[in-house]
Amino acid sequence: MLSWRKKRGRRKQGDAEHWLKEREYWSQRMESWYRDKYSLELDSIQDDPGQVPSLELITEIQRKGKAEPNTFLASGQRTVLEYLEELNDHGYDPRDFERILDFGVGLGRLLRHYFPFPAELHGCDVTEKVVNYSQGIYGQRARIEQSRLTPPLPYEDQYFDYIYANSVFTHIQHDLLPDWIAELARVARPGACVIVTVYGTNRYLGHVPEREFDQRIRQQGYLEWGTGHVKQNCLYATPGKLREWWGSHFEVLEYRPQFKDQDHLVMRRS
């Protein structure tokens, strides 16, 4: 029988191979998508394992696993392709955008994949350490701002054509949500596309008994758990509740479930 250490060693090796294959696959997919859809070439930072943050920084905001360079790059490539497909399906061409905002930019895992587009790129985040890192590595090519746990954001009204927030509204406290939805609506121009990720039930609420989900969550429409700290606070809402909340300022174009990732709420600023 394999010892625990050997098993762990094999799993780590298996994970490393898995993520190398994922990166090979997704960088190819990404290259073809940019070439075929936009006639654009990728930027070298989109697939450079030398320009990936340290383990210490990654664990500040994400699971340890993402610190492996192939994981950081492949998961970013795969996720950005999800967004680009949604933009495409709803008639948006990212080459037409003048300004893009990555709300909760973190370490720029996604922002770096927008470098080939002509838009002015912006990112903001509440965590000082990640803002410092992102300013350092992307500072010449994107404007990264320190933002706060409550609005306002440091932008003019109707400033952005496209705003996305990946794994951010899953952590924002329920009582702050109406103000944040109104704030994103303020900085989005009419017609802008806004995409935010949300928790799907099967992947993220597996720990909740079925009867409790029905009695407590479905009836209330949402569930909040965790400590209230940005990293640990979690907010789930039913698709109906999400439409009610976001529908106050946006036309909800689609609730798109994702494979193994958080689901997406795709919206247009009314």
Ligand SMILES: C[S@@+](CC[C@H](N)C(=O)[O-])C[C@H]1O[C@@H](n2cnc3c(N)ncnc32)[C@H](O)[C@@H]1O
């Ligand atoms: C799980 S990380 C995701 C980072 C990045 N979007 C990605 O997908 O790699 C969540 C990020 O959202 C930031 N965040 C949480 N609440 C925020 C808020 N109210 N305003 C801006 N950033 C926030 C955190 O500091 C953290 O960097």
